Amino acid sequence: MSSKESMRSIKIIILSLFFGSLLSACAEDMDDVVNNATTLEINNFIWRGMNNFYLYKSEIPQLADDHFINNEDLNTFLDDFATPEALFDALVAPQDRFSFLVDDYIELENALEGIALTNGMEFGLVRYSESSPLVLGYVRYVLPNTSAAAQGVKRGDLFHTINGEQLTDDNFRSLINLPQYTIGIATLEESEVRPTGESVTLTKEQYTENPVFVAKTFSTNLGKVGYLMYNSFTGSFDEELNAAFGAFKSENISELILDLRYNGGGSVETATDLASMITGQYSGEIFSTELWNEDYQAYYEENEPEDLINRFNDKIRTGSSINSLNLTRVYIITTLRTASASELVINGLSPYIEVIQVGERTTGKFQASVTLYDSHDFRRTGANPGHTYAIQPLIYKSANAAGTTDYLNGLLPDIEISEDLTNLGIIGEPNEPLLQAALDNIEGISAQKSSVLRPMYLIGESGMENLLYKRMYDQSVSIP
Numbered sequence: 001m002s003s004k005e006s007m008r009s010i011k012i013i014i015l016s017l018f019f020g021s022l023l024s025a026c027a028e029d030m031d032d033v034v035n036n037a038t039t040l041e042i043n044n045f046i047w048r049g050m051n052n053f054y055l056y057k058s059e060i061p062q063l064a065d066d067h068f069i070n071n072e073d074l075n076t077f078l079d080d081f082a083t084p085e086a087l088f089d090a091l092v093a094p095q096d097r098f099s100f101l102v103d104d105y106i107e108l109e110n111a112l113e114g115i116a117l118t119n120g121m122e123f124g125l126v127r128y129s130e131s132s133p134l135v136l137g138y139v140r141y142v143l144p145n146t147s148a149a150a151q152g153v154k155r156g157d158l159f160h161t162i163n164g165e166q167l168t169d170d171n172f173r174s175l176i177n178l179p180q181y182t183i184g185i186a187t188l189e190e191s192e193v194r195p196t197g198e199s200v201t202l203t204k205e206q207y208t209e210n211p212v213f214v215a216k217t218f219s220t221n222l223g224k225v226g227y228l229m230y231n232s233f234t235g236s237f238d239e240e241l242n243a244a245f246g247a248f249k250s251e252n253i254s255e256l257i258l259d260l261r262y263n264g265g266g267s268v269e270t271a272t273d274l275a276s277m278i279t280g281q282y283s284g285e286i287f288s289t290e291l292w293n294e295d296y297q298a299y300y301e302e303n304e305p306e307d308l309i310n311r312f313n314d315k316i317r318t319g320s321s322i323n324s325l326n327l328t329r330v331y332i333i334t335t336l337r338t339a340s341a342s343e344l345v346i347n348g349l350s351p352y353i354e355v356i357q358v359g360e361r362t363t364g365k366f367q368a369s370v371t372l373y374d375s376h377d378f379r380r381t382g383a384n385p386g387h388t389y390a391i392q393p394l395i396y397k398s399a400n401a402a403g404t405t406d407y408l409n410g411l412l413p414d415i416e417i418s419e420d421l422t423n424l425g426i427i428g429e430p431n432e433p434l435l436q437a438a439l440d441n442i443e444g445i446s447a448q449k450s451s452v453l454r455p456m457y458l459i460g461e462s463g464m465e466n467l468l469y470k471r472m473y474d475q476s477v478s479i480p
Contacts, residue, residue, distance in 0.1 A: 037374075037386030043078040043087045045374035045384070046101070046391055052378070055367060055394040056093035057293045063091060084389055098394055099369060105380075105390035108371065114209050114234040117179070118462075119202035120146020121153050122262065125172055125460035126421070128193060135167035135459065136160055136186065136193055140262060141213065141427055147203045156424045159183035159200075160193055169459065177465055179204050188422060211237055211266075214259070214428040215244040220443055223254035226325075227435065229427060230258065230274075233266025233341040238273060238316045245277040245323040256325065257438045258345075259333040259427075261359060261419075264463070265340025268368060268398075269317055272310050275348050280324025282312040287348045290368070290396040291405065310398075329354040331438040334413060336458065339363035344398055346411055351402045358438045360418055361410035367394040415441060421456060 050063055057063045068074040081087035088101040102108045110116070120143035128134040139157040142148045160167060161184030162175040175181065185198040211232040218225045226248040230241065248256065256278060272287050288310045291297060300308050314322050332346055334357055343362050349355050369392045375382040399405035417437050425432030430439055440446075 035386055037384055039082070039084065040075060040078055041384070042084045042374070042387055042389050043081055044075070045389070046084055046088055047074065047078060047091070049372040049378060049391050050088075050091045050393055053293070053296070053370065053372065053393060053395045054091070054099075055293055055396060056096060057295070059093045060091055088391065092393075096394055098365065098367060099392065101389065101391045104388050105371070105373065105383075106388065108390060108392070110206075112371075113236050114211070114232065115206060116209070117204040118143065118146065118207045118209075119180075119204045120144075120148035120207070121202060121462065123159075123462045124456070124458055125167070125176075127169075127457040127459060130457050133169045134160075134193075135169065135172050137167060137183070138421055138424070140424075140462075143207065143209060146207060147205065151200045151202065153200060153202070155427060158186045158188065158193070158421070160186040160195060172460055173465070176460075176462065209234070210240055211263075212240045212244050215247065216428055217248065217251045217253060218430060218439065220439065222443060224251055225255040225257060225439065225442060226251065226253040227257045227428060228259060229262075230260060231263050233263070233268075233270040233274070235267045235270050235317060238270055239318060239320065241270070241274065242277065242316050242320060242323055245325065249323050249325060253325065255329065255331070255442050256327055257331040257333065257358075257435065259435070260338050260342040260345070261333045261335040261434065262337050263339075263342045264337060264363075265342060265365065268310060268341060268344065271341040271344045271348070272313065273316050273322060275345050276312045276314065276322050277324055278327055278330050278349065279312060279353060280314075280322070280326040282352055283314045285312050285352070286310075286401040287312050288344060288398045288400055291399060292396045296395075327353065329356065331356045331358055331442070333434050333438065334359045334362050334411070335419065336360055336363060336410070337461065340365040343407070343411055347398070347400045347404055347407070350404070351400055356415065356438075356441065357411060357413040358415045358417065358441070359413050359434050360416070361412050362407075364408045364410040366399075366405050366407055367397045369393055370395045419456065 051057065051065070054060070054063060061067055062077065068077065078087065081090065085101060092099050122140045122143065123137045124140055125135050125137050128136060137159045139153055139155050141155050142153050162181045164184070165171060165175060167175065180201065180203045182199050182201040185196045185200065186193050187196055188194070209232065211230055211234050212228070213231050214227065214229040216227050218227060228244055258278070275287055276283065286309055290308045290310070292300065316322060330349065330353060332355060334342070339362060343365060346355055346357065372378040372391050372393070373380050374384040374387065374389065397405055415437050417434055420433065423433060428435070430436060
């Protein structure tokens with residue numbers, strides 16, 4: 001079974017470092033009779049996709065081109081799996097935390113456009129103490145025009161119950177996934193969690209999030225400093241991102257603080273464009289390179305080597321000219337939530353300009369994934385109408401121009417400081433601790449040793465149930 005049987009030039013990808021034409025609706029004639037696909041049909045699609053594109057193909061014996069004698073032998077193997085989910089799990093390498101399968105690709109396509117169900121309360125979940133099973137929620141920020149915004153929820157609010165149940169290690173996942181719930185408000189008094197008796201009911205609705213959350217300029221003794229909190233690399237908001245940089249350019253900023261503390265990733269193309277907005281003097285130079293499985297790497301190197309390179313550029317995907325700042329230094333705020341395309345920006349810029357990382361180490365996610373559909377060439381067009389399964393396997397890992405990749409343990413900060421439940425501050429205000437640490441460094445003020453009064457034992461957060469959680473995708477990969 002050859003992994004090259006589907007080789008043809010197509011542009012299909014969504015990479016997890018978060019396909020324009022691929023997201024177009026696939027209308028079906030309502031008069032056509034559609035037969036539901038069998039499990040064997042779906043399993044065959046999953047195997048074909050993984051056999052062709054999976055980054056860790058060489059580590060899974062059943063994906064080897066010569067593992068099965070013929071189609072009958074392959075089908076016997078596939079028939080042993082009662083569900084597509086069981087087969088997919090069996091074909092994923094142990095070190096792979098990010099490949100996934102969906103049974104409804106419409107939901108995935110919505111997620112890729114930044115559309116999701118949310119009540120607008122973005123939060124973290126921490127244990128009361130390192131050994132406690134009890135869980136406390138804290139609000140990180142609130143999305144505008146949502147249920148949480150209407151109810152007056154704000155950054156720093158704490159909650160300990162949902163629908164009257166104390167949050168614990170065992171129940172928080174099911175409780176936060178409810179479409180509507182009531183949170184019980186709490187406070188911290190002398191490091192003890194104290195219920196206030198207040199409660200807030202929140203309802204999830206379909207919402208399209210603008211990832212450009214805060215963009216503002218500070219005046220300092222050394223000039224103007226731009227500050228941008230950017231929460232997702234969503235391609236449909238590239239114009240808004242570029243406009244923010246246009247404003248920075250008109251303000252003639254000399255320094256930039258890019259806040260990616262809650263940014264779990266997204267589009268590779270958007271990440272490349274963001275790096276080009278920060279710089280501008282390196283247009284055409286290598287921003288990142290792609291390392292595929294052995295089959296595709298060999299093909300690309302021999303036939304289309306340029307397709308393995310993502311270069312700094314001067315236009316966003318809409319064709320608009322990039323508003324570049326030509327900076328030689330950037331401050332980037334990070335936490336453990338910072339992943340994928342966010343890490344790509346840090347790693348990709350590092351060989352060219354000074355990147356000062358403020359906060360905590362990042363997740364350690366350097367691979368990209370692609371959405372594959374059940375069609376002869378894995379595109380959305382022509383997908384099997386008998387089911388809506390799709391797979392999003394890791395297909396390559398990224399490296400910067402210096403060859404740096406495999407940062408499994410994350411990227412470490414230059415200025416280490418953690419968020420503190422007792423002093424979260426207000427996002428975008430100069431005295432918010434992580435932002436202040438960056439501003440102080442710009443002005444030459446010696447960093448104070450970080451003293452966290454209430455350590456966070458983070459075990460979960462809003463969005464962790466979302467399909468694209470900490471994933472990176474690429475809408476412009478050329479698959480032969």
